Amino acid sequence: MIFLLSIPLALVAFILESYPRFINREYGVDIWTHLLYLKEYHKQKRIPGRIENGFLVPGDYDYPPVFIWILSKFPFKLVEKYEFLFSPFFDFIHLIIIFGIVYILTSNIFLALLTQLLYILTPIIILENSSATPRSLGYTLFTILMMSVIFYYQNPNPAFLALAVISGSIIFLTHRFTAQGFLFFAVIFDFIKQNIVFSLVFLTSFAAAVLLSKGFYIKVLRGHIGNLKFWGRNIEYRFAHQVKGNIGHHENRDFIFRIYNRFLQFPPFVLEITSPWVLFVLYVFIFEFQGNPVFSLMTLWVVISYILALLTIWVPNLRFLGEGQRYLELSAFPAAFLTSNFLVSKINSNIGLPLAVLYSIIGVLALVTIVVIQRKAIINEKLRTLTPEMKKMFAYLKSLKTKPRLLCIPHQITTNTIYHTGCPVYVNASYTTIDKISDVYPYIRKPLREIMKDHNLDMILLNQDYATISDLKIGHYKKVHEVENFVLLKL
Numbered sequence: 001m002i003f004l005l006s007i008p009l010a011l012v013a014f015i016l017e018s019y020p021r022f023i024n025r026e027y028g029v030d031i032w033t034h035l036l037y038l039k040e041y042h043k044q045k046r047i048p049g050r051i052e053n054g055f056l057v058p059g060d061y062d063y064p065p066v067f068i069w070i071l072s073k074f075p076f077k078l079v080e081k082y083e084f085l086f087s088p089f090f091d092f093i094h095l096i097i098i099f100g101i102v103y104i105l106t107s108n109i110f111l112a113l114l115t116q117l118l119y120i121l122t123p124i125i126i127l128e129n130s131s132a133t134p135r136s137l138g139y140t141l142f143t144i145l146m147m148s149v150i151f152y153y154q155n156p157n158p159a160f161l162a163l164a165v166i167s168g169s170i171i172f173l174t175h176r177f178t179a180q181g182f183l184f185f186a187v188i189f190d191f192i193k194q195n196i197v198f199s200l201v202f203l204t205s206f207a208a209a210v211l212l213s214k215g216f217y218i219k220v221l222r223g224h225i226g227n228l229k230f231w232g233r234n235i236e237y238r239f240a241h242q243v244k245g246n247i248g249h250h251e252n253r254d255f256i257f258r259i260y261n262r263f264l265q266f267p268p269f270v271l272e273i274t275s276p277w278v279l280f281v282l283y284v285f286i287f288e289f290q291g292n293p294v295f296s297l298m299t300l301w302v303v304i305s306y307i308l309a310l311l312t313i314w315v316p317n318l319r320f321l322g323e324g325q326r327y328l329e330l331s332a333f334p335a336a337f338l339t340s341n342f343l344v345s346k347i348n349s350n351i352g353l354p355l356a357v358l359y360s361i362i363g364v365l366a367l368v369t370i371v372v373i374q375r376k377a378i379i380n381e382k383l384r385t386l387t388p389e390m391k392k393m394f395a396y397l398k399s400l401k402t403k404p405r406l407l408c409i410p411h412q413i414t415t416n417t418i419y420h421t422g423c424p425v426y427v428n429a430s431y432t433t434i435d436k437i438s439d440v441y442p443y444i445r446k447p448l449r450e451i452m453k454d455h456n457l458d459m460i461l462l463n464q465d466y467a468t469i470s471d472l473k474i475g476h477y478k479k480v481h482e483v484e485n486f487v488l489l490k491l
Contacts, residue, residue: 002109003096003100003103005109005113006095006096006098006112006113006116007096009099009116009117010092010093010095010096010099010116011092012120013116013119014089014091014092016120016126016370017088018088018129020378020379021084021131023379024378024381024385026385026387027130027131027384027386028131028132028384028385028386028416029416030132031083031084031132032416032419032420033415034067034068034083034132035079035080035083035419036054036418037061037063037068038068038072038076039076042072042076047061047065047069048061048068051429052429053418054418054419054422054423054424055418055424055425055427055428055429056425056426056455056457057429057433057436057437058429058430058433059430059432060219060430061429062220062222062223062430063431064134064172064173064174064175064179064220065173065220066134066170066174067133067134067137067174070086071132079132083131083132084130084131084132086132087130087131087135088129090134090136091136093140094139094140094143094333095116097140097143097144098112098116098119098143098337099112099113099115101147101337108344110344111341114340114343114344115336117336118336118339118340118359119332121276121277121362121363121366121367122274122275122276122277122336123274123366123369124326124328124329125329125332126370126374127370127373127374127377128329130374130378134174134175135175135177135178135329137175138171138174138175138177138178139175139178139329139332141167141168141174141178142181142182142330144167145171145201146301148160148163148164148167149197149198149201150294150298150301151294152164152197153193153197161197164205165201165204165208166208168204168205168208169212172206173212173213176220176223178330180224180321180322181305181327182202182205184304185198185304186198186199188304189304192300223430224431226431226434226435227431228320229435230434230435230438231319232320234438235317235319237442238319238442240442242410242411242441242443242467243444243466243471243472244443244471271306271309271310271324274325275325275329275332276362276365276366277336277338278302278306278335280339280342281303281335281338281342282302282303282306284299284342285299285300285302285303295341298334298338299334301334302331302334302338304331305327305328305330305331306327306328306331308324308327309324309325309326309328310324312327339359342355343355343356343359382465383412383463383466384412386416386420389486390463391420392483393461393483393486393488394420394421396481396483396488397417397421397488398420398421403422403423404458405423405424405426405456405457406424406425406426406457406458406459406460406461407426407459407461408425408426408427408461409444409460409461409462409467410463410467411427411440411442413461414427417461426455439454447473448473448474449475459488459489459490460474460488461488462486462487463486464485464486465485469487476491477489477490478490478491
């Protein structure tokens with residue numbers, strides 16, 4: 001019955017994460033790719049093999065398969081309509097698990113509830129669950145993995161290792177970034193502990209993932225490596241404007257790209273905004289490092305994620321390893337728990353009241369940050385939303401007897417266009433083939449006339465809110481069709 005107490009706050013998180021999408025139902029970028037893959041899953045009646053329909057750069061499906069497998073268990077129309085509820089649901093489960101772990105550790109219901117609350121007031125977590133991705137499922141599994149290994153360090157029970165391997169193997173088949181974080185944490189923890197337990201868990205989980213997927217994970221790994229190599233070569237343009245290249249954040253009208261560019265200006269400040277409770281853990285680490293062995297390892301968990309976040313933002317040559325703030329997502333649970341425990345331990349001291357007030361202020365500011373960014377980046381967002389104007393343009397393209405081979409600008413509307421029109425678009429079907437679109441992504445490297453000729457493209461679909469026709473520098477052109485800010489150009 002005690003665990004029923006975990007449900008109300010988990011439900012609050014579910015509502016907070018999903019309500020923007022009830023307002024802007026058509027928001028999303030990756031979802032159209034997932035839905036295209038899901039169609040192929042149903043068509044091929046298995047995890048897709050070759051992906052060709054609509055992708056002018058075909059390839060083998062190389063995305064971790066668990067997420068699409070889960071989606072396939074629901075009616076397609078239901079997934080299409082309510083895709084945005086999957087990530088909040090996985091986070092709902094995560095919050096119940098978080099409550100359970102804290103209660104098992106401390107037998108303190110208040111502390112378990114406070115941990116849930118601070119987790120919910122971690123902006124980076126709430127903001128990332130606005131559309132269907134396997135991210136929140138990956139982080140849930142990572143919490144189970146880390147706590148299993150930490151418990152094993154204190155009590156070498158094979159059951160903990162078994163649970164770690166099970167969750168670890170599913171991580172490999174669920175979310176690439178979490179699998180990458182798994183590697184880093186295994187190496188660093190084993191170095192600190194001077195043993196190889198975590199690395200053995202990693203290797204066993206890897207082998208189990210390959211066996212469970214009947215070798216399919218090797219494709220996923222190739223795609224992961226291909227994506228890392230691509231960004232290793234192009235990372236200085238990660239947040240570039242596709243047409244204008246690297247421009248000042250004031251010149252870029254894309255709110256999301258402006259935020260990401262801000263992350264590069266002063267990482268510590270931005271990281272504290274996205275995950276404010278890390279500050280208190282850093283204080284504990286420096287001044288009051290816990291004697292409790294489980295708590296001390298959880299502290300190291302947070303500190304390692306913070307260091308990884310700083311390194312992958314501050315060091316340009318390491319930025320290809322992922323957007324730095326995402327490493328803080330891996331430790332949102334221990335940060336919330338340790339911060340909650342710090343308050344509870346000080347509540348009866350002379351700093352108890354000021355500390356509670358400080359927590360309240362930070363919590364309110366975190367909630368305001370969440371709501372403001374949700375409004376700007378999701379509810380009122382247009383570049384990543386299927387707007388009425390876009391629908392009219394898609395209806396025109398769909399009506400054409402001969403489907404044109406398209407170049408889409410911006411790149412974010414490529415799979416959206418394929419999904420709604422059936423037109424072939426110059427975009428890669430797999431991460432292994434991402435290099436083949438380097439002429440246009442992350443920025444346009446060559447004259448567009450040359451690109452159109454080289455890749456046998458017929459027309460350009462341009463969102464003029466992103467770039468004007470004059471920005472394209474294409475000389476003579478014909479407007480085939482125009483719907484407000486969307487225009488179809490033939491050179």
